[in-house]
Amino acid sequence: MRTATERRYGGLRIVEPIALPLDEHLFDDGASLADALAKAVAADLRGAIARRGSARIALSGGSTPRAFLTALSKQTVDWPHVTVLPVDDRWVHPRHERSNEKLMRETLLQGAAAAARFMPLYRPSPSPEAALLPVLSRVANEALPLDVVVLGMGEDGHVASLFPDLGRDSPGLREIGLQPSGRAPALAVRTANAPEPRMTLTLSAIFTAPSLYLHIEGAKKKAVLEGAAADPTSLLPVRAVLAGAPRPPSLYWCP
Numbered sequence: 001m002r003t004a005t006e007r008r009y010g011g012l013r014i015v016e017p018i019a020l021p022l023d024e025h026l027f028d029d030g031a032s033l034a035d036a037l038a039k040a041v042a043a044d045l046r047g048a049i050a051r052r053g054s055a056r057i058a059l060s061g062g063s064t065p066r067a068f069l070t071a072l073s074k075q076t077v078d079w080p081h082v083t084v085l086p087v088d089d090r091w092v093h094p095r096h097e098r099s100n101e102k103l104m105r106e107t108l109l110q111g112a113a114a115a116a117r118f119m120p121l122y123r124p125s126p127s128p129e130a131a132l133l134p135v136l137s138r139v140a141n142e143a144l145p146l147d148v149v150v151l152g153m154g155e156d157g158h159v160a161s162l163f164p165d166l167g168r169d170s171p172g173l174r175e176i177g178l179q180p181s182g183r184a185p186a187l188a189v190r191t192a193n194a195p196e197p198r199m200t201l202t203l204s205a206i207f208t209a210p211s212l213y214l215h216i217e218g219a220k221k222k223a224v225l226e227g228a229a230a231d232p233t234s235l236l237p238v239r240a241v242l243a244g245a246p247r248p249p250s251l252y253w254c255p
């Protein structure tokens, strides 16, 4: 029985096992998951600060992480030494209801955690493409290497703003977004799967973090994830995460 398959990113040849491992943590409900994930992430941040004097964390937005972000805000961390950035953001004003920056300011950046340094991906520019160079420079110079990343996942198997149709109009974007290393740390994205343009970190940036978490809730998302983990021909972005991550992500999930 074949136990490995090959994937190519341009000249890079990735040999990956057929069924990809998952470091799985199952919880009864979102509240107990949020508390456990907040404690684990806070410990990672304290460890990075102890080793290097500072910590950098990239967090996903959307609807799932609200309870986790609020729980993380309450953890004991030396927040002035922490840089927080979104894994991705919608290209909307930071006061817009769909802004991930707005979500993080309302949940995580409260109380003592408000002292953390926040690095937005959104800038007052007409498009993410027009803002890409300054975002690339700031992420590369001030956010990398990351210490912790918490990814969510859509029911279509997207992570960050790396959607299944990435590269449909411009094939090179798929390689930039999903190649495990050696590519630009951020990308401007337009997709049929979301109502607004996006700015997103790429896997090259995401995989700089030694602590990588995948936070999903619901049986449907779990089925999508397991399907991608088991199918070496899957083109879902979450498969590229499982196949390319330097170590299996820690899956925190509840039905």
Ligand SMILES: O=C(O)[C@H](O)[C@@H](O)[C@H](O)[C@H](O)COP(=O)(O)O
Residues within 6 Å of the ligand: 060, 061, 062, 063, 064, 065, 087, 088, 089, 090, 100, 151, 152, 153, 154, 155, 158, 159, 160, 161
């Ligand atoms: O901007 C975003 O939408 C997120 O960063 C994205 O990657 C999110 O993790 C998934 O879309 C899941 O979103 P839900 O939690 O809303 O299902």
